[in-house]
Amino acid sequence: MVFEDIYRDYWNKVFRICMGYVNDKDLAKDMAQETFILIWRKLPQFRNESAVGTWIYRIASNNCLRQIERSNRMPKTELPEQIEDTLEPDMEWQSRLLYKCIAELPETDRIIISLELEDVKQAEIAKITGLSESNVRVKIFRIKEKLTQKFKQYEREY
Amino acid sequence: MSENIDFKELWNRGKASAPDVSEIFAKANRLTRKTRCKIWWSNIILSITILLMIFIWWYYQPQLLTTKIGLILILIAIVIFLVTTNQLSPLLAKADEETDSRHFLEQVIRIKHKQEFLNKTMLTVYFILLSIGITLYFIEYASRGSLLFQVLAYGITFAWIIFNWIYIKTRTIKKQQKAINDIIARLEEVNGQFGDSPLN
Numbered sequence: 199m200v201f202e203d204i205y206r207d208y209w210n211k212v213f214r215i216c217m218g219y220v221n222d223k224d225l226a227k228d229m230a231q232e233t234f235i236l237i238w239r240k241l242p243q244f245r246n247e248s249a250v251g252t253w254i255y256r257i258a259s260n261n262c263l264r265q266i267e268r269s270n271r272m273p274k275t276e277l278p279e280q281i282e283d284t285l286e287p288d289m290e291w292q293s294r295l296l297y298k299c300i301a302e303l304p305e306t307d308r309i310i311i312s313l314e315l316e317d318v319k320q321a322e323i324a325k326i327t328g329l330s331e332s333n334v335r336v337k338i339f340r341i342k343e344k345l346t347q348k349f350k351q352y353e354r355e356y
Numbered sequence: 357m358s359e360n361i362d363f364k365e366l367w368n369r370g371k372a373s374a375p376d377v378s379e380i381f382a383k384a385n386r387l388t389r390k391t392r393c394k395i396w397w398s399n400i401i402l403s404i405t406i407l408l409m410i411f412i413w414w415y416y417q418p419q420l421l422t423t424k425i426g427l428i429l430i431l432i433a434i435v436i437f438l439v440t441t442n443q444l445s446p447l448l449a450k451a452d453e454e455t456d457s458r459h460f461l462e463q464v465i466r467i468k469h470k471q472e473f474l475n476k477t478m479l480t481v482y483f484i485l486l487s488i489g490i491t492l493y494f495i496e497y498a499s500r501g502s503l504l505f506q507v508l509a510y511g512i513t514f515a516w517i518i519f520n521w522i523y524i525k526t527r528t529i530k531k532q533q534k535a536i537n538d539i540i541a542r543l544e545e546v547n548g549q550f551g552d553s554p555l556n
Contacts, residue, residue, distance in 0.1 A: 202377055209374040217370050227372050235384045236453055253454065260453045260460040266546060267464065267539045293369040306549040309457065315367040328458025329550060342363075349361060 199250060201238050208251075209234075211316055212258045218312035219262040221301030229265070233258045248325065255318060255326045259309045266305070291356075299348040303341065310334065311341045398442035405434050418496055426493030433485035440478040461547040465540060472536045476529055483525050487517045 212233050216226035236257050244253060300308055306327065313323045320338065324331045409431045418424055451463045490513060498509045 205374065205377050205380065210371050213372045213374075214367065214370045217372075218367075223372065227375075230372070231375065231380060231383060234380050235387065238380060238384055240454060256456060257453045259457050260451075260455075263457060263461060263464075263546065266542050267468070290369065293366045296363060296366045297370060304549045305546045306457070312367075315364055317364070326456060327550070328456030345363070346361065 199241065199244065201241055204237060204241075204250070204254065205234060208254055212254065214316065215255070215258050215309070215312045216262060217297055218300040218315075219305075219308050220265065221297045229261060230258075233261045236261060249322070251318070252322050252325050255313060255316075255322070259313075259326055262309060263305065295349060295352055295356075296345075299345055299352065302348065303344065307337070307341045307344075310337055311345060314338050314341075394442065398438055402435060402438050405438075406431065420496040422492040423496040426489045426491070426495075429485045429489030430493065431489075433482050433489060436478060436485070437482045440474060440482075458547070458550050461543055461550075465543045465547065468536055468540045468543065472533060472540070475532045475536070479525060479529055479532075483521060487521070490517065 209230065213226055213230040216229040216233070217223065220226055220229065233254075237254060240257070244250070248256075300311055303311065310323060310327060310329075313326060314320075318326070320334050321331055323329075323338075324334045327334070329337070409427055413424070413427060418427070451460060451467060453460065455463070494509060494513055498506045501509065
C-alpha cells in the first residue's frame, strides 16, 4: 500500500469528515493533514486485518474526537496553511448549510452521518465506531430525520 | 423524510485542494523534531540542576548529614517534577487511534484519569520533598548564626513553605484538575452518546 495513493484517493473523503465535524474549512484542512500524518506513521504497521478504508476512517474519526481535548488549548494557527486556496470555488450555500447542520449534531452523530454520506457500508460504520450494526441502522435513520428537519428549518429562515 | 434533498450530492460538493504530499512529510518531520526538542530541553534542565547540586556540595562542603539529605531531597523533588511534567504525561497521552471510536474514547478517558491522579500525587510529593529538603538544608547554616538569625531564617522559610503549600499548591492543583476534569466530563458526555440502546 503506497501512501501517495491513499493520500490521493482519500484526501477529500477525510477532509469532508473533518468538515462535517467542525464546519470550519481551515480547521478541517488542518485536521485532515493531522490524520494523514498519523496514517503515514502507522502505515508500515498496517496488516490488512481490516479493509484499508475502515482503518483510515477509524483514524480520521478518532482524530476528530481528539478535538474534544484540544479545543480549549490548541490554537488553530498552530498548523499553518501552506497552499493557497484561491482556485477552489466556494461551496454553494446549500452544501454549506448541510455541513453547518451536521456540525451542530452531537459529536458521535456527526461522525456516523458523515460516514454514511461518504457511502461507507453500515457494517463498516459499525466497525469504525464500535456500535452494533442494528444500532448504526437505527441511529442513521434518526440522524437523517433530525438533519432534514434542521436543514429545512434553516432553509426557511434564509 | 424529504425526498427532494439529495444530501449525498450536497455532501460530495465539499472539497479542498490537497496540499502537496511532501508538505505532509515535512510537517510530520517537524512534529517529530519538536517532540524531540522538548525532551532534549527537559534533559538539559535536569542535567543543569544535578550539576548545580553537585557544585553546591563540592563548593560549600557541608558538614552535617542533614544538609546532605536536604540537598538530595531537593534534587529528587526537582527530578520528579521535571520527569512528570515533561516525559510521563506525553507518554500517557498515547492513545491507539486505530481502534474503534468507542474504545478510543474509553482509552482517552482512562488516560485522562491517570493524568489527573499523576498530577495531583506528584505535585504533592514534590512539595513535601522540597519543603523537608529546604528545612534540613538550612539547619547547618542557620545554626552558625545568632538566635535572632535562626528565628528569622526559620520563620521566613516556614512562612514561605506554608504559603506555597496553602496557596500555590492548592491553586495549581485546582487549576490543573479543573482543566482535566472539564475534558473528562466532555469525553464522557460524548461517549455516552454511543449508549447501548439506539434510543439514546
